[in-house]
Amino acid sequence: MALETAAQAKGARVIVIGNEKGGSGKSTVAMHVAIALMKSGHNVASLDLDSRQKTFTHYIENRHAWAQQKGLSLAIPDHHYFVEKMDHPTAEDEEADANALVNQLTALAYSHDFIVIDTPGRDSNLGRLAHAMADTLITPTNDSFVDLDVLATVDREALSVTGPSHYARMVEEARQKRAQSGVPAADWVVLRNRLAARDSRNTRSVGQCLDELASMLNFRCVEGLAERVIFREFFSRGLTAIDTLDARTLGIRPTLSHATARLEVDALLNAIGLGGASSGELSEARDAA
Secondary structure, eight states, rough: OOOOHHHHHOSSEEEOOSSSSSSSSSHHHHHHHHHHHHTTOOEEEEEOTTTOOOHHHHEEEEEHHHHHHHHHHHHEEEEEEOOOOOSSSOOOHHHHHHHHHHHHHHHHHOSEEEEEEEOOOOOOOHHHHHHHHOOOEEEEESHHHHHTTHHHHOTTOOOOEEEEOHHHHHHHHHHHHHHHTTTOEEEEEEEEESOOSSSOOHHHHHHHHHHHHHHHHHHHHEEOOOOOOHHHHTTTTTTTSSSSSSSHHHHHEEEHHHHHHHHHHHHHHHHHHHOOOHHHHHHHHHHOO
C-alpha cells in the first residue's frame, strides 16, 4: 500500500468523518465542516465513500439544485464519490480499490487545502484506509449507550468502561499504520451528537464513560449538535446552519431555531479547531436568537 507516499506527497489536510454506527449524523457534520472551511477561504474537496447510501453526495446534489432553482451563490466543494466493490470482493479487488483511493486523494491534495471524507456506517476496506490517512478524525456519536457500544465495552452494573469496542479498535489499528508510515498522529475528536436539552442520569453516565475512554484512547470529546428538527430540514435543500440566514436562501422566514443552530455549529467548529463564522455573522445570529 502506498500510504506513506500519498501522505508525504499531499499538500491538503484530510478530515475524515467516521463511525461504524449508522444514524450518528456523519453526513450532516461532513457538510457543515466542508462549507465552514470554504467560507473561511479554503479550497475544499469532498469525498463520499458510502457507495450504497451516498447521503453526503445527495446532500451536495440538493445544494446544487437549490442554488440553481433560487439563483443563489452557495459555496459548494469539489465533490466526488467512490464506488467500492462490495459484492464478495477478492483480495485483488480490495487492493485495487485501495490503490485507486490513494491515487485519487493524492491527486486532490495537490489542488485543495482540505479534503473532507464521509465514510460508511459499517466496516469497509476503504473506510479503514481512510481512517489511516486522516489528519483529523471526527467521530459523531449519539448520546446513548446504544451508540457508545461501537466505541466501548461497558460494565452493565457499574456503567463504567471495561475496554475499547470494535470501532475503537479499528481506529487504533489505523493509527498504528499511520505511525508505521512515519506520519504524525491524527487528532481524534468524538462529538456527542443529539444532546438532550435537559440533563439526565443517562447523559451524565454516557459522559463519564466517554471521559474514561478518552483517557484510555487519547481522543478529545466535545459537544456536538443538539436534537433539532432544523438539521434534518436543511438536507432537502442542501443548506447548512452557517449559510446566510435569510428568507431568500432558506425559502422560508428564518426562526429562532435557525439562529440557535448557527451558534451551536460555530461553537462546535471552534471546539474541533476548524474555526467558524465571522464575528459579524455571529453577531447577527446572536441578535436573531
